[in-house]
Amino acid sequence: MTIEFDNNQPIYLQIMNYLKGEIITGKLKPGDKIPSVRELATELQINPNTVQRTFQELEREEIVETRRGMGRYVTGREETIMKIKREMAQDILDRFVRGMQELGFQSEEIVKAVADNIAAKESRGV
């Protein structure tokens, strides 16, 4: 596991997003055990308290579950995983639309640009 950290952003948020990404893309599957605080801290060379914070947040969002004495596991609930997928998609969309607006594109032009891009990719069979 490697994360390219950006020291300008809180580290625990970056680990959260990384783990969410792993879950959405299926690299971590529902019911999979996730590494312990210690393992992750050593592997990523960061403070165990920071990893702890990441896990607390993931528990709060019900993305991981703690089974007493057994460790932490990715939630088995599909709707939770769908929810984070939608949230991350929303994030990407927000950033994209804002970027396009800043470049001076109008709403219809942005919609068309997306449609054209997808059409072009499909015709190339990507």
Add this chain to the structure above:
Amino acid sequence: MDSILQVQQVSKKYGFKQALNQVSFELGAGKIVGLLGSNGSGKSTIMKLIAGLLRPGSGSISVLGLPVGEASKALVSFMPDRPLTEKWMKVGDALKFMEDFYADFDRIKARRMLEFMKLSEKERVTSLSKGMSERLQLTLALSRKARLYMLDEPIGGVDPVARTKILNALMEFYEEDSTILLSTHLVSDIERIFDEVIFIKEGEIVLHSDAEKLRLQRGISIDELFKEVYAEC
């Protein structure tokens, strides 16, 4: 949060030079705290005062409620910026020396750390490279079962590979209920391991904050903030 260390309004002069001026801060249990400042800002002086190697001109310092003295020294493991070992020693002698000196020295942990650090007990301490020597000093300091570890510039003057090894060892062998106060002027390589950072400048504390909170609030790294604060020097 249990308080491990309390420093209250500590001042220290070397002759006419004011090394520390009204320094106050408190450290909780289970934290890794970066003591950040340029050379000559007072980092080593603070550590030596906490370790009981120097006396403050005024103010008070206590470790787990005990004023600095014999009892507090048993709770504090200090890695100074110069090696504690003697020239005649081999690595194994250094371990033995520490074991004789400190009742809380954990020989098993020390052996595990040596192995991790790829250090042999048969090597002479004088033949060690700078990076290897730092690894040995860190091994000696972390092998005590202390409540507060103070590491003075553990990554100063070693190359990036050795630095990574030292950071790995810190994460691997750190006891989570103890506190580490680590001084450095090399911030970017190490800032991700800090819970809190203390900025010290010309003998005064200019900032003491949670590291993640700083990133969240300011949107910049500790390293960048460090450069901003010390830019006027």
